[in-house]
Each structure stands twice: as C-alpha cells, then as structure tokens.
Amino acid sequence: MNTMTPRNKRMALLCAISFLNLSIFALAGEMKDADSASSMQNTVEIKDFAFNPQTLTVKSGEKVTWINRDEEPHTVVSVEKQFKKSSALDTDETFTITAGAPGTYTYFCSVHPKMTGTIVIVKS
Amino acid sequence: MSDYISHDHEHDGIDRRGFLHCMAWAGTGLLWTISGGVLASKTLAEIAKAGDSLPSATDLSFLQISDSHIGFSKEANKDVTATFKIALDRINAMPTPPSFLIHTGDLTQLSKPEEFDTFDEVLKSCRTKDVFYVPGEHDVLNDGGKLYRERYLKRVEGKGSGWYSFNKNGVHFIALVNVLDLQAGGLGQLGDEQLEWLEGDVKGLGADTPIVVFAHIPLWAVYPQWGWGTSDSERALGYLKRFGSVTVLNGHIHQVLQKVEGNVTFHTAMSTAFPQPAPGTAPSPGPMKVPAEKLRSMLGLTSVQYKQGKTALAVVDSNLS
Numbered sequence: 001m002n003t004m005t006p007r008n009k010r011m012a013l014l015c016a017i018s019f020l021n022l023s024i025f026a027l028a029g030e031m032k033d034a035d036s037a038s039s040m041q042n043t044v045e046i047k048d049f050a051f052n053p054q055t056l057t058v059k060s061g062e063k064v065t066w067i068n069r070d071e072e073p074h075t076v077v078s079v080e081k082q083f084k085k086s087s088a089l090d091t092d093e094t095f096t097i098t099a100g101a102p103g104t105y106t107y108f109c110s111v112h113p114k115m116t117g118t119i120v121i122v123k124s
Numbered sequence: 125m126s127d128y129i130s131h132d133h134e135h136d137g138i139d140r141r142g143f144l145h146c147m148a149w150a151g152t153g154l155l156w157t158i159s160g161g162v163l164a165s166k167t168l169a170e171i172a173k174a175g176d177s178l179p180s181a182t183d184l185s186f187l188q189i190s191d192s193h194i195g196f197s198k199e200a201n202k203d204v205t206a207t208f209k210i211a212l213d214r215i216n217a218m219p220t221p222p223s224f225l226i227h228t229g230d231l232t233q234l235s236k237p238e239e240f241d242t243f244d245e246v247l248k249s250c251r252t253k254d255v256f257y258v259p260g261e262h263d264v265l266n267d268g269g270k271l272y273r274e275r276y277l278k279r280v281e282g283k284g285s286g287w288y289s290f291n292k293n294g295v296h297f298i299a300l301v302n303v304l305d306l307q308a309g310g311l312g313q314l315g316d317e318q319l320e321w322l323e324g325d326v327k328g329l330g331a332d333t334p335i336v337v338f339a340h341i342p343l344w345a346v347y348p349q350w351g352w353g354t355s356d357s358e359r360a361l362g363y364l365k366r367f368g369s370v371t372v373l374n375g376h377i378h379q380v381l382q383k384v385e386g387n388v389t390f391h392t393a394m395s396t397a398f399p400q401p402a403p404g405t406a407p408s409p410g411p412m413k414v415p416a417e418k419l420r421s422m423l424g425l426t427s428v429q430y431k432q433g434k435t436a437l438a439v440v441d442s443n444l445s
Contacts, residue, residue, distance in 0.1 A: 048408035049350075071198045072410050073234055073265060079308045088234060088265035091198070108308035111261045114351045116308055 043067060044117060046074050046089070046109075051117030058099045059124040065096040074115065079106045184293040187215055187222040187252070188338070188426040190375030191395030193262065194243045195233035200398035200411035201419060204233075205246060210444050211396040211425050212250045221252050222427070223292065228375035228393060229260025229303065229340030231276075235267070240275055259286060260340040260376065261303040269304055287318050289325050295430055295437075296329055298322065300339040302354045312341030312354035312376075319356060323363045334369040334430060334437065342374040344383060344390045347403035352377055361388065371428070371437045377409070379422075380441045391439050394424035420444040 042062055045052045047069040058064055066076050068089040076095055077085040082105050086095035099121045109115040192208045201207060215222065232239035247255070257276040259269055273286050280288040280299070289298045300322070302312035314322075326335070337343065343360065346352035354360075364370045370388040378400035383390045398411045399422035406412070414422060424443035431438075 049410070050408075070408070070410055071200070073262070075265075077308075090234060106308065110306055111265065112351050113306040113308055113310045114349070 045069055046115075049074075049109075049112055049115055051107075051109075051115060054116075055118040055120060057120040057122060060099050060102055060121050061124045062099050063096050064099055064119060065094050067094045068092065073111060074109045075111055076107055077110045079108060079116075083107075085110070183432045184295060184430040185220075185222050186292075186428055187225050188228060188373050188375075188393050188428060189225060189396060190228040190393040190425075191230040191260065191378055191397055192227070192243060193230055193233045193395065193397035194246075195236060195239035196397055196411070198411060200413050201423075204397040205242060207420065207423050207444060208243075208246055208396045209249065210420070211423070212246065214425065214442065214444065216249070216251045223252075224254035224256060225250070225252055226256045226297075226299075226338050226373065227258070228338055228373060229258050230262040230375065230395075231257070231260070231272075233262055235263055235265040235271065237271065240271065244275075256280065256290070256297070256299060256338075258299045258339050259301060259303055261306075264304055269301075283321055284315075284317050287321065293430065294432065295334045295336055296326070298325065298335065298337045300337060300343075300360070302339050302341045302343070302357075307355075310355050311348060311351055312339075312357075314339075314354060314356050314360055319359050319363075322360055326363055326367075329367075331366045332368055334371070334435075335364055335367050336371045336373065336428070336437070337364070338373040340374065341376045342381075342390065342392055343372050344385075346377060346381060346392070350403065350409040352403065352409070364388070369435045369437065371439065373426070373428070373439075377403075378412075380424075380426075382439070387435070389436060389439065391426070393426040394422065394441065394443065396423050396425065396444070399423070 042056065042058050042064045044056055044064065044066045046066060049070065049072070051066075056064065066086070066089070068074050068091060071091055073088040073090055075086050075088055083097050083100065088111065089095055099119070102121050102123050105119045105121065107117055107119065189211055193204050194208065196204045215225070231243045259272045263269065263272045269285055273282060277286055277288070280290060282288050285301045285304045287299055287301050289296060291297070300314060300318065302314050305315060306313055339354070341354050342352055343354050343357040368387055372388060372390045374390070374392045375395070377392050378395035378398065379392065379402065380394055381392045398419075399414060400409050401412045421443050424441055427440045427442065429438040429440075
C-alpha cells in the first residue's frame, strides 16, 4: 500500500505523542476515538480506496458491515466466492453479511481490484 | 492558455529526425512550432474560434471524449451533464465536423439505466452522430456490462464482453475491453479470449496499416499502485509490434499523459466530468476538487488527425475553458 491507513496514522500519532511526552489530554482524545470505533462493531470502513481495518476478526454468527466513505463506488467480493457479493456501493452506502463457518475469507473490490481485505471468522 | 499538450520525455530508440517528426505529430507545443506542422499546430478550440476549416490534407479526423460520469454529483463537479454538454458544443462549433467520435468509457457513474438515458439524451445534441464506445468500470458495475452492450454495441459486431474492430480511411481501429473479470490484487485485464481474438484480427494486415487501439484503462503502466495499468497489455502490444504506427488512446485517469515508445504513442484523455490527481500526489485517485473557476481548464477532449503517408497520428488535447 502506498498510503497510510488510518490505523497506521493512529499508531504513528500515538508514537509521536509518546515521543513528545505530550499531555494526557491528547491520549484521552485517542481513547475517545477508540470508544466510538468500538460502538461501530464489526464495521469495515472503505476510505481512500482501502478497506479499514484490512483484517477484521469476528465470531461466527455476528454481522459484518462495510460502509463506503469514498466518492467512488466500491464493491465487496469474496475472492473464492464464499459469501454473497455486494452491488456497487455509492457514497455512505452499506453492505452487511452474517459471518458463517470459521475460517479466513479474503475479499476485494471488483471495480478497483488493488483493494483487498480479509475477514477472519472464529468460533462463537 | 486554453489548449495544451503534455507528454512524457521517454523516447528511447528514436533518432533526432525521427524524434522531431514524431513529436511534431504527437503535437508537443514547442517542437510543433519549429516544424511548422500545419495540422498539429491547430487545436480544436483555435479552429473553432478562427472559423477555419480543417486543412484539406487531413485524410481523417476523429474526436475522443471520455469519462463523462453522468450521475456524479459530488463536490468535484455538481453538474457533470452541463460540462458534457459544453464538450459537445465544442465539437458542434467545429466548421468541419470530425468523421466520428470515440468514447473511452465511464459514460455513467453507477451504470444506472437513467444515467445511460441522460447520456444518450445529451449526446443527441451532437452534430456528429457516429460514435464508437468501449466500457469503463463504471458502466459495468452490477451486470457484467449487459446493459452497456445492449445499448452501445448495436452498430458493431461485438465479440466476447464487447471488443471489436473496424476500418476507416485505411486506418484499422481496435476497441478493447479491460474492465471486466478483474482479479483480486490486479490491474485492468484483457484476458486470453480477447488477446487471441486480437492476434487473429491483425494477422492479415500489412505492417504499414496505421493502427488505433482504444480502451478505458491505460494499456501502459501509468501508476500500478493506483491500478492505472493493464496486467496483460504487453501481450497485446506484442501483436502490434510489427506495425509502423500504433496509437493507443485511453481514459480512466482524467488527465493528459503521453508516452512514445518506438512506433507506439500512448495517450490518455481528460474527462468531461472531473479531474483526478497526478499519479501519487494524493492519498487516493478519487475525484479531485479544484476551485470552480479552474474546473473547466482541467476537463476536455482530444482531437486525432491522420494524414496518409505520415507515420504517426496527430493527437491534440483541448480543455473546456
């Protein structure tokens, strides 16, 4: 990947913060971010032509939702055709599947095949 | 400056004379003035403004339009139908209309029937009625290109997922499809069936036949990190190696880029909808927002002229300012 994923950016930011020994407020800000992320459980955000997080681990039976934050349509297609494929998602449109049998499932955007991601399903 | 040409400085294996000749026909501003090439020195907008007709020495002229993205309404251009109309107005303003148009894909934003309807409706205003298409990935989003093929391949004998060829004034045109059945992690793709067809399609042609290839995604590695390339384009170009003049016209990247490699000129056209960033200059290749007064200078179309006896075709870009 030629771009930093938001997760990398966050890591880099946290590193920078600890290096600079900045105040606790900045860290608190980061934790707040983490809180809001956990409220969007099992969500893969599509932004800047990338799936974030790139690998998501969920339990069998849980729902997984993708949301497109780009101005470009994207799709979610299982490489091995192991789950139903999405139609083209326009900006802010979502696509949800229910996680099936445990295993590792790779998927990609059939419009921009450079974009790939992985869902790891574990036993519930 | 309302008209410009941009090009890449890689011209390996061409001597000075050949280089100058070639670049004159590729339409590079400076060299084209030095050589005084009449045809290449007149851009579309200039011809329209001056009320001149195209020089009579031109044996064939056609226009490339690309990436109209009808249905797109985001900040980068809230009215892509209006800018598409402006592009057609420019064509209509030419005293001598082009023989035909080629559209290098992404007619629509989301492959919706109503978007195709709007595209067709607006296109009716164009004086030039003869249009040849190739699909962009935006035209084949949910149905593998079925609707696109039903609408836009009526007048040609489309093979496979919609590729075809035709002849005009001694020039052989090849329309390729590289936006379907894409593989995870990969780029644009032509596929074995289409490549085999291509090999057979050009087999009987003399090496002096000028070839024009058009497809949506560039057939050269513009910037693979952004998917701007076609994984098996080398094989396609291998079948065209023996020809003295090959012009490859693409869209997809919404900006003019040109590269000359031996006898092959690669050229990408501007969009009529919105610009995209130069390779690697943004986090992603999504629509680029520019100030409203600058937008039309980054949209445009491409005029291509062929004169018998010349080895390369003149490719000239005009923006919509």
